[in-house]
Amino acid sequence: MQKESNISRAFTWLEPGPVILVTTNNGKRNNVCTISWHMVMDFSPHIAITTGNWNQSFDTILHTRECVLCIPGLDLLDDVLYAGMHSGTKIDKFARLHLTALQGNFVKAPLIEECLACIECKLESHIETYGILIFKGLQLWENKSRKENRTAHAVGDGSFISDGHIITKYRKNMRTKIPDGCTRF
Numbered sequence: 001m002q003k004e005s006n007i008s009r010a011f012t013w014l015e016p017g018p019v020i021l022v023t024t025n026n027g028k029r030n031n032v033c034t035i036s037w038h039m040v041m042d043f044s045p046h047i048a049i050t051t052g053n054w055n056q057s058f059d060t061i062l063h064t065r066e067c068v069l070c071i072p073g074l075d076l077l078d079d080v081l082y083a084g085m086h087s088g089t090k091i092d093k094f095a096r097l098h099l100t101a102l103q104g105n106f107v108k109a110p111l112i113e114e115c116l117a118c119i120e121c122k123l124e125s126h127i128e129t130y131g132i133l134i135f136k137g138l139q140l141w142e143n144k145s146r147k148e149n150r151t152a153h154a155v156g157d158g159s160f161i162s163d164g165h166i167i168t169k170y171r172k173n174m175r176t177k178i179p180d181g182c183t184r185f
């Protein structure tokens, strides 16, 4: 079940660089696409993704100025591939993949119940030359009931790396660099 969480730790879901699902709603229906080019820009958080008009999602985001960045577990890798290899122009990917769309607090784009976390975002800036969209994260949701908590990381050549061992022993060394309440594990 997706539950509201503190936005201050939203960046911890993206900083490790997992492949993500980006949801949109164009006023007629929901859509979802796969994005692996993303970057956390600060703690607030501002988040950049790189995309372009070859994706329906890009046009919808420019039009609606919002989206949800969803972090799937490794168990959703087949869906990640499908969402990234098919355009939503003709296919209802939510229906096809049996993904459960949930309403968030700030945007019409849906959360995905089956994901580990979802970040509701508003578009703040578009750097046209590079296809960079910069979002402000408004609300973090986390689903702590998933059995598979590892994320997948796209290499870019069609192969993926799954999370391995999590090392937490350096947390105290980094405390002065990190705002309070940002612990993920």
Ligand SMILES: Cc1cc2nc3c(=O)[nH]c(=O)nc-3n(C[C@H](O)[C@H](O)[C@H](O)COP(=O)(O)O)c2cc1C
Residues within 6 Å of the ligand: 019, 031, 032, 033, 034, 035, 036, 037, 038, 050, 051, 052, 054, 055, 056, 057, 058, 080, 081, 083, 084, 085, 086, 087, 088, 089, 154
């Ligand atoms: C693993 C993976 C990663 C991808 N990462 C990106 C990305 O970072 N930026 C991008 O524009 N497209 C990326 N894509 C391609 C889009 O997800 C793809 O064009 C998708 O069909 C767009 O769907 P839409 O037209 O419904 O928006 C990726 C695809 C895969 C399979």
